[in-house]
Amino acid sequence: MKNLIYLFIAASMMLVTACSDDDEYVFSELPSERIEAFQKECQTTLRGATDGWKLVYYPQKGVYGGFTFVFRFSEKNRVEMISDFEPIKGDYSYNLNLSEGLVLTFDSDSPIHQLSNPNYGAPAHDGDKGYGLEGDFEFIVKEVKEDVIELIGKKTRVEVKLEKATAADWTTVEKLAEMAGYFVLGNSGLGMTVNGELAIGGRVELNDIFHLCTMAYKDEEGNTVSVETPYIITNEGCLFENEVEVAGVKFSGLTVDLSNGVTNREFVSNDADQAIRFFIMDLSPLNLTPAEVPTFVPNKYIASVDMLKSHDEYIITDMSASLKVEWEALQAELPNFEKFTLEMDRKDGYEGSFRVTAINSGDGKSKSHNYDFGAFTLLNNTVNQVRFDNSKKSHSTSSGFTDKALYDAGENARVGAIYNAFFDSKGFTVIRDSEEIFWIRSIQNPEVWMKLEAD
Template identity: 30%
Template sequence: MNKNLLYCLLAMILVASCKKDDDTVFDKSPDERINEALKTYQTAITSSQYGWNANLITADGAPYRFYFTFTDSNRVQMFSDFDSTTATDLKESSYRLKALQQPSLIFDTYSYIHILSDPDASVNNGQYGVGLKADFEFAIDTVGADSISLTGRFNGSKMTLYKASQTDRAIWTSKQVANGVVSFKNYWKFLNYWRRLNYRGIDYELQFDTSLKKVTVSWGTGNQAQSVTRGYYFWANGINFTDPVVNGNFTIPGFTITSFTNGATPADQVMNVAVSGTAATIKATYTNSLNPDVKNAVTRWRNQAINSGLYYVSFDGFHKNGVDDAYKLKTLVNDSARYYALLYAPNPTGYSDAFINMYVDTVNEPALVAINGSWVKQTVNSNTGLAKVTEDSVRKNEPWPATGPAADTRAQMYKSGGYYFVQSSAITYDMVSVDDPSVWITWWWVF
């Protein structure tokens, strides 16, 4: 009994000793420690003399560039490279540092950073309900001497703040970023599809995906062909890549745009640029692609629809010589039905693909109806990716007219030269004419 009592006393002493040690681990209460941490973060974000450059990567991997200046009165001023307005007009709103599951930076009134998260897709060209999968509440991960790393609390987007220099701040305030946004719009005026940057005598094909702010850069031919994909953001009078493109001794971090000459033909069009201060040009006088993925894209296009049991649609039909809906499909009317989209449904066998001109009838039981349609065959050269479409037969009770927009579209589809396919985004493919590279059609995957 005495031995048991001794063991009990020993255990009590040990517990008391542990409790005493625990009490001395922190000399302040949890609330005091949290408040001190928040104060430290407040000092950190307001201490950068020239503000912060910020790189925000959405949950889908799209990079956006911001500029922030934080004040002790919980106000923040910002620019963004989202568009020419956000890059031109300094926006002021409020922010908070708050202890949630961990210390967090919250932009608590609507500002440029909220545009990316706006669930209204008409605001940011994202998806309805989710926007561009960005955040405006961020958990603070690490604070360094010159940078702060954060993670979005809802979508998990990543943002890193870097202390800006006086030059960085001047680039924003003198509207050089806005100049880059505006000047890049001329890039889309090129009449031909294949656009190449010629730098130090080497051609680099550029394929921009504006939905994810990615650019695929391809160069070389045959077995030497190679391709890399980079994110991009707007910077001083042009574009910077998130990581430089390296080709042997040559490095391309992006380019500044110095001028653009428009013209009535592809040969008359040139964008003059500079790469690290060296003059270069972008032209679109080419008839083929340098991207080695072109030979695989058409198979991926077919398989994506076949494996899902779904199909592709094109709302604008063929683009030609700088004009969307070049054959004016959107003017088509049939009684109470109006043109809606072209539909292409690949068949697993390669035969009897469906090519249909769809209308929407908003009066008689609103529904999509097929007005013109054909069973077609697509043949693909596996070595080059060149695809050709031929008509097997017209679908029963869905004849094509002899003239007009639908007839012109049908004739264009069966051009003998064929088409190359390019995956232009996660859900779109461009089908580019070999006969005339100013002609292409964008197919949207219905998912």
């Protein structure tokens, strides 16, 4: 059917250019007269709506979320416009031209142009720029009715409808813009509870530009399950394009709960039981100093253990005083010593390894001892306390490491002291300082800690 519509439009234009007004016509009007009459009808209808027109626009349905606009068209080709992301009324220009049938063009920079802004890295194109939200600001006029004007995106061929607005719609869209502001999280993230219990690894990300909601949680086997859905802002929060299921709960949107204030707002699933709640986690850098680490109280909702796994390798760049004595003595005694590191997923069956690296005197190359651990074992029903479980006692060294005995934890007491601290059976509190920096602090003795920086 769409193809027939487009063929009809194209054929109409061919008639306009190919036929002269002197030819004999089956219709009572000439083609040029019909298209001019259609243009006039559209102009009159656009300008005749006292409260303007409302557009609910999904630039790419199923890919990005939706946006709400209200327009009021007036003489001299001016249009007043607001949207759910730009509530301040602005005065812009538009025109109705005959470039491809009858085309409604918003021809000055306005909120609707943001949907085709090429500076936004498009998720559907691996974050590449040049696509934006793939929206249109030129629309072929398909049909004009008293209360509805049907349009087709000139570039994307996405069909949309202008529906006659009410005075209340202008107020509503202004409120939608306020609601949309609650979805802008900045450096904060969102943790997750299900039926009142903290969900290990549960989180949600809200892309407030593309209107995409991504929810993640751990299933019963400990695997991360991720669900992504487009959304549109509503009076109460947001509505998903389709119903989703997260951690066994089916719902179709989120309600914003402001009962604890804007800073501590929560996003609640709109199922009958309101079973899932997403809460604010401020992820701004902490910029902790060593003196602050022993007494710092981390946000218990920030899943710092999961976040620690986001990088492949961390260099241990600082240690508490008792460990630093051993570290500095090791450096003095063995100048070829390079570093201690935490490496993720070094080999199958192991989640990570504690690594000791040095320059091998035989060939001048960096060589390592690797002490692998089987799992990050979460402790005390938390998301920020962990034990590096090395019960399997897996140990390997780089090929050709002729100096290996010098740096072996079983042979070198200084390496052994730091090894024993890292594999403390009581575990650590993991503190996320920033995306690149973490601190691990002994649960048994908070005065013992290490600083990890992503390599």
